[in-house]
Amino acid sequence: MASYHHGDLRRVLLSTAAEAIAESGPAALSLRELARRAGVSHAAPAHHFGDKAGLLTAFATQGFDLLADALRQAGDDLLDTGVAYVGFAVRHRAHFDVMFRPELYRADDPELVAARARSGDVLREGVARHTGREPDADALAAWSIVHGFATLWLSGALPPRVGDDPEAAARTVIRRLFD
Template sequence: MTDSRTYHHGDLRRALLAAALEAIDEVGPAALSLRDLARRAGVSHAAPAHHFGDKAGLLTALAAQGFDLLAQALTAADGDPLEAGVAYVDFAVTRRAYFEVMFRPEFYRADDAELIAARARAGAVLRAGVAALPTGSAPVDPGRDALAAWSIAHGFATLWLAGVLPDRVGDNPRDAARTVLRRLAT
């Protein structure tokens, strides 16, 4: 009988990325090894290097995929800046392995064209959502406003993942984020 997790055919790249996400959830991106990744995917130890070159190549592909998934999550908020912030936090919590790689450029090749394009797509969706925020009497500065909104959502997500928020925020990250991020929309 064979292990059902052993790779046999199909999309090896996808199988390796899935195994990497599993490993990162368990040991974090710094401790990820291509040899362990090959073992998890049930392939030769040379297979990950054949597809990605090295660990940085693998993590670059993972970060690019993560930014594309983040762009999709933000797009699903349908232009509502509050819901985009909640979607951002939800992405960080439910896709933690991606999140842990995406914002750690020391792990990947930040000059990779695919990664740059994916990060730009996610940034464009974020900036579009911020354009809907009320400005009151403050002058509109889309770049500054997007940075402020991103900083708040990212900071909240990071604090949630670290487990350092006060107990009174509750145990549902979406609800807690919505309460905090609502301050942006007022």
């Protein structure tokens, strides 16, 4: 085995990419390095994804689907949904890092657009349940505050005094929006 017809290569490459990106960011991602880690030739990734942008498009799509799942599992409370958003960013850092950097992938890819819409719907439903009216400004504010907190947390820009539990800190911050 491990010769021709790996069979599972596409899936393996995506999960290997998650590790590599989590280690050193999307900018440092190398297709050849992925191939090496997966034990295949340097051109194997290109067959499944076309090029680097193709791989990251698939990766971002997977990310939006994972996000939709995570938000759904958080239940009906909007505060929990917000915390789940931050939790997703921390737990799936690599995906989150790529998803909101459209210059790295093909943002008009149909599958990606669909997955992004799915996660957006879950978020908007959560806000609508909470406010009772049509989202818009409320949803945008809620999305902004959780997205901003997650981004700042991941960037390491937050002062140490915030603590080391992102979800607990996020809960405190999000509450400020609903007082």
